[in-house]
Amino acid sequence: MDTDLSTRYDASIxxxxxxxxxxxAGLFKPGPGxxxxxxxxxxxxxxxxxxxxxxxxxxxxDLLGRYKRLRGYSVLILPGQDHAGIAxxxxxxxxxxxxxxxxxxxxxxxxxxxxxxxRTESGDTILRQFRSLGCAFDWDRERFTLxxxxxxxxxxxxxxxxxxxxxxxxxxxxxxxxxxxxSVSDIETERRVTRGKLYHVRYxxxxxxxxxxxxTTRPETMLADVAVAVHPKDKRYTELIGKTLVLPLVGxxxxxxxxxxxxxxxxxxxxxxxxxxxxxDFEVGQRHGLETLVVFDEAxxxxxxxxxxxxxxRVKARERIVADLEEQGFLxxxxxxxxxxxxxxxxxxPVEPMASEQWFVSQTQLAAPAIKAxxxxxxxxxxxxxTSVYLDWMNNxxxxxxxxxxxxxxxxxVYYTExxxxxxxxxxxxxxxxxxxxxxxxQDDDVLDTWFSSGLWPFATLGWPEQTDDLKTHYPTDVLVTxxxxxxxxxxxxxxxxxxxxxxxxxxxxxxxxxxxxEDGKRMSKSLGTGVDPMDIIGTKGADALRYTLFSQTxxxxxxxxxxxxxxxxxxxxxxxxxxxxxxFMNLEGYDHSRSRQLQVVDEWILSRLxxxxxxxxxxxxxxxxxxxxxxxxxxxxxxxxDWYIEISKGxxxxxxxxxxxxxxxxxxxxxxxxxIHPVMPHITEEVYSHLPVPGKSALLMQxxxxxxxxxxxxxxxNLVESWLETTRALRALRAELGLAAMKAVPVAYxxxxxxxxxxxxxxxxxxxxxxxxxxEGKFVSTSIPGIDLHLPTEGLIDxxxxxxxxxxxxxxxxxxxxxxxxxxxxxxxxxxxxxxxVEKERATTxxxxxxxxxxxxxxxxxxx
RNA sequence: GGGCGGUUAGCUCAGUGGUAGAGCACUUCGUUCACACCGAAGGGGUCGUAGGUUCAAGUCCUAUACCGCCCACCA
Numbered sequence: 001m002d003t004d005l006s007t008r009y010d011a012s013i014x015x016x017x018x019x020x021x022x023x024x025a026g027l028f029k030p031g032p033g034x035x036x037x038x039x040x041x042x043x044x045x046x047x048x049x050x051x052x053x054x055x056x057x058x059x060x061x062d063l064l065g066r067y068k069r070l071r072g073y074s075v076l077i078l079p080g081q082d083h084a085g086i087a088x089x090x091x092x093x094x095x096x097x098x099x100x101x102x103x104x105x106x107x108x109x110x111x112x113x114x115x116x117x118x119r120t121e122s123g124d125t126i127l128r129q130f131r132s133l134g135c136a137f138d139w140d141r142e143r144f145t146l147x148x149x150x151x152x153x154x155x156x157x158x159x160x161x162x163x164x165x166x167x168x169x170x171x172x173x174x175x176x177x178x179x180x181x182x183s184v185s186d187i188e189t190e191r192r193v194t195r196g197k198l199y200h201v202r203y204x205x206x207x208x209x210x211x212x213x214x215x216t217t218r219p220e221t222m223l224a225d226v227a228v229a230v231h232p233k234d235k236r237y238t239e240l241i242g243k244t245l246v247l248p249l250v251g252x253x254x255x256x257x258x259x260x261x262x263x264x265x266x267x268x269x270x271x272x273x274x275x276x277x278x279x280x281d282f283e284v285g286q287r288h289g290l291e292t293l294v295v296f297d298e299a300x301x302x303x304x305x306x307x308x309x310x311x312x313x314r315v316k317a318r319e320r321i322v323a324d325l326e327e328q329g330f331l332x333x334x335x336x337x338x339x340x341x342x343x344x345x346x347x348x349x350p351v352e353p354m355a356s357e358q359w360f361v362s363q364t365q366l367a368a369p370a371i372k373a374x375x376x377x378x379x380x381x382x383x384x385x386x387t388s389v390y391l392d393w394m395n396n397x398x399x400x401x402x403x404x405x406x407x408x409x410x411x412x413x414v415y416y417t418e419x420x421x422x423x424x425x426x427x428x429x430x431x432x433x434x435x436x437x438x439x440x441x442x443q444d445d446d447v448l449d450t451w452f453s454s455g456l457w458p459f460a461t462l463g464w465p466e467q468t469d470d471l472k473t474h475y476p477t478d479v480l481v482t483x484x485x486x487x488x489x490x491x492x493x494x495x496x497x498x499x500x501x502x503x504x505x506x507x508x509x510x511x512x513x514x515x516x517x518x519e520d521g522k523r524m525s526k527s528l529g530t531g532v533d534p535m536d537i538i539g540t541k542g543a544d545a546l547r548y549t550l551f552s553q554t555x556x557x558x559x560x561x562x563x564x565x566x567x568x569x570x571x572x573x574x575x576x577x578x579x580x581x582x583x584x585f586m587n588l589e590g591y592d593h594s595r596s597r598q599l600q601v602v603d604e605w606i607l608s609r610l611x612x613x614x615x616x617x618x619x620x621x622x623x624x625x626x627x628x629x630x631x632x633x634x635x636x637x638x639x640x641x642x643d644w645y646i647e648i649s650k651g652x653x654x655x656x657x658x659x660x661x662x663x664x665x666x667x668x669x670x671x672x673x674x675x676x677i678h679p680v681m682p683h684i685t686e687e688v689y690s691h692l693p694v695p696g697k698s699a700l701l702m703q704x705x706x707x708x709x710x711x712x713x714x715x716x717x718x719n720l721v722e723s724w725l726e727t728t729r730a731l732r733a734l735r736a737e738l739g740l741a742a743m744k745a746v747p748v749a750y751x752x753x754x755x756x757x758x759x760x761x762x763x764x765x766x767x768x769x770x771x772x773x774x775x776x777e778g779k780f781v782s783t784s785i786p787g788i789d790l791h792l793p794t795e796g797l798i799d800x801x802x803x804x805x806x807x808x809x810x811x812x813x814x815x816x817x818x819x820x821x822x823x824x825x826x827x828x829x830x831x832x833x834x835x836x837x838x839v840e841k842e843r844a845t846t847x848x849x850x851x852x853x854x855x856x857x858x859x860x861x862x863x864x865x
Numbered sequence: 866g867g868g869c870g871g872u873u874a875g876c877u878c879a880g881u882g883g884u885a886g887a888g889c890a891c892u893u894c895g896u897u898c899a900c901a902c903c904g905a906a907g908g909g910g911u912c913g914u915a916g917g918u919u920c921a922a923g924u925c926c927u928a929u930a931c932c933g934c935c936c937a938c939c940a
Contacts, residue, residue: 583899829920
């Protein structure tokens with residue numbers, strides 16, 4: 001650090017140089033030693049770019065890794081990316097469209113080639129951004145969920161589950177995304193309450209004995225109705241059960257069946273049953289052996305079954321059908337009704353519930369050990385409240401639809417014979433072998449849900465299914481740092497897959513970090529324009545400032561609100577660290593780290609504060625309470641080290657005879673502070689550390705050790721110095737109240753009471769040239785803290801009335817306080833039941849206050865009060 | 866409908882049952898000696914509301930309001 005230069009910390013100059021240095025020193029790879037610490041990072045999508053949530057998530061993992069490295073662990077943070085089936089296919093499809101090409105025109109093979117090409121060109125933006133953030137990840141172990149080796153892992157899992165009967169094909173109502181033309185899982189959808197209508201439609205009886213009215217929010221699906229159901233105990237309808245109805249507009253005959261499903265309280269109590277387009281109706285259909293009709297095609301347009309309505313999309317079809325019903329007198333009435341519309345989070349389009357043949361994984365059996373592991377504490381959620389979120393979901397888990405009608409992804413390794421018998425196999429040849437004489441004619445067209453492959457992440461990245469050294473040494477991993485919205489989507493799957501295939505939990509801790517919101521509490525979103533690009537902050541204020549901004553707000557809370565003002569605070573803190581360090585280095589003339597030195601109380605005080613800070617910071621990091629660590633570091637550095645210790649030491653530093661002790665203390669404190677805050681701010685600390693004149697220090701701060709032994713707790717020194725600081729504050733306040741500018745020397749002041757050796761310290765810090773024991777002659781003003789009175793001669797310069805009022809105010813305040821305490825002490829219950837030390841403390845305070853009030857009264861008299 | 870967070874100074878948030886805190890903003894003062902992205906001194910709070918437990922409640926319990934998130938088959 002060139003101490004002659006800038007008093008402003010310039011992150012852009014400093015941050016660029018260290019990343020390469022760390023990498024060149026091999027520090028991103030696990031070192032020797034048995035104490036391992038491993039994280040396999042949540043693989044971001046190849047379509048992704050860094051947002052605030054990422055910056056927090058991956059920054060936190062880097063923080064944990066850096067902390068553990070300082071603690072002597074051999075750390076591996078394994079990076080990689082997810083092929084992200086739907087997201088990536090959308091991006092490339094859109095890109096093609098811009099070129100005027102539809103994906104289906106070029107065909108599957110060409111399309112997939114095109115996606116790979118896209119990935120090579122622009123698929124790792126986010127990984128470069130992680131580097132700017134300072135993330136110390138082992139890039140040599142980088143993995144991708146479609147790597148050759150990863151594919152082997154996926155195949156093995158699928159085939160094994162298939163052969164164990166855990167994977168089955170079945171007709172189910174799935175969430176069909178008509179834009180992406182694929183099924184999506186329940187957790188890829190969300191419900192949006194919207195205003196809709198409830199249509200009451202008359203279904204006539206076949207025997208012309210009138211009609212029955214059903215209520216529906218989706219009249220267009222009536223084209224696929226196969227029955228009408230009522231509750232068996234619904235008296236209005238019991239007589240009618242078994243009769244036949246005629247479907248309006250279509251003419252199909254529908255039985256009136258009895259089932260527990262309809263709620264007599266809702267609508268008319270009669271429900272049209274459409275097994276092809278409603279999951280509940282599907283179940284009713286299964287119970288009653290009804291046919292499942294599907295009336296929409298893959299784009300949610302009416303298909304051949306829809307007769308006159310064929311070719312219309314869902315919205316148009318509804319309009320026409322409602323109009324026709326009305327015209328033909330079937331529409332009884334329409335009322336406004338709130339409906340929870342299920343929307344695909346992938347395309348933002350309402351899903352069409354549609355019965356289709358899909359591959360499923362049975363979950364109950366796999367979930368059992370994953371539930372047990374959490375119940376037994378083998379996996380711990382932090383914050384703890386997410387444990388029940390996980391358990392509740394796992395205990396009610398439903399089978400997982402794993403097939404997706406996409407091209408980009410792991411193609412389902414199921415091959416069919418001519419007579420449609422499925423064989424799961426590693427390859428076509430392998431399938432043929434399994435099929436024997438029957439000829440394999442085709443492979444399943446679908447691909448697997450992306451989460452099927454990312455569920456293997458913690459062990460597939462370490463080489464599984466081979467028993468690699470990495471797998472042996474790094475599994476189970478130590479922690480998963482992730483967002484709460486993928487507890488089901490991902491965490492649960494990793495648990496099940498890890499336990500099933502490696503027989504051990506994939507990670508010991510699951511830390512769920514806070515969601516980053518905008519300043520006014522909204523979701524950050526690019527499409528809404530409410531996002532802030534972390535790269536802008538890194539560019540202007542530095543990665544360290546960004547990291548501090550996020551970390552200093554992150555603990556066990558659910559959300560944090562991102563605000564630019566917070567980044568200013570962080571930037572200012574960087575600047576403070578920079579300048580305080582400059583100060584230290586500017587004052588190291590003649591410094592010899594190894595020379596003996598005589599410590600004073602104030603030195604012992606700051607070293608004691610350092611020791612306490614170390615403890616707090618260490619415990620906070622260990623507990624994922626990063627916010628508390630940041631707070632302790634900020635407080636120690638700014639308030640205690642800079643505002644007090646440095647100021648107090650200036651005099652001694654100027655004196656060659658005295659300077660060695662404060663020099664050593666400053667270097668020691670700075671050194672320890674840098675190590676402790678390095679996980680939060682890796683760049684600036686590395687830069688400052690490189691200038692630290694400590695013999696035998698490590699080449700890089702990143703490979704240094706944690707300052708566990710820095711400082712010694714010394715209560716005597718803390719109490720003593722704290723009372724001096726208290727005295728100083730009182731004296732400064734007195735000066736300020738008299739309008740004496742700070743730092744302008746006042747020739748003389750007096751004190752009564754015991755200051756120990758602190759008088760000169762107090763005098764220096766309160767800008768008093770001569771602080772004498774005793775009481776001045778003539779007029780003076782005073783202030784008191786417990787045990788000490790301070791007097792400032794005024795030489796008739798002050799306004800006596802104002803002074804009287806000032807003292808009066810102080811008396812009032814003290815009296816109120818005293819009254820409160822006395823009341824408490826007069827309460828026998830308090831004296832008997834409260835802890836003795838509390839009672840004792842209150843007694844002492846009472847005495848101090850009485851003393852003080854007496855003194856104030858007598859002073860007030862001096863001014864004619 | 867169920868569950869989980871939150872409600873503390875103008876703003877953003879800490880707060881282990883024992884006299885309410887920080888940063889920003891605000892007021893006053895201060896730029897010769899690390900830093901004005903700074904320093905000193907201030908003002909500002911019946912801790913959402915109502916009960917309860919306790920000698921003592923921002924903190925524990927119960928109820929309730931509002932904000933947010935998650936889960937849920939009312940067509």
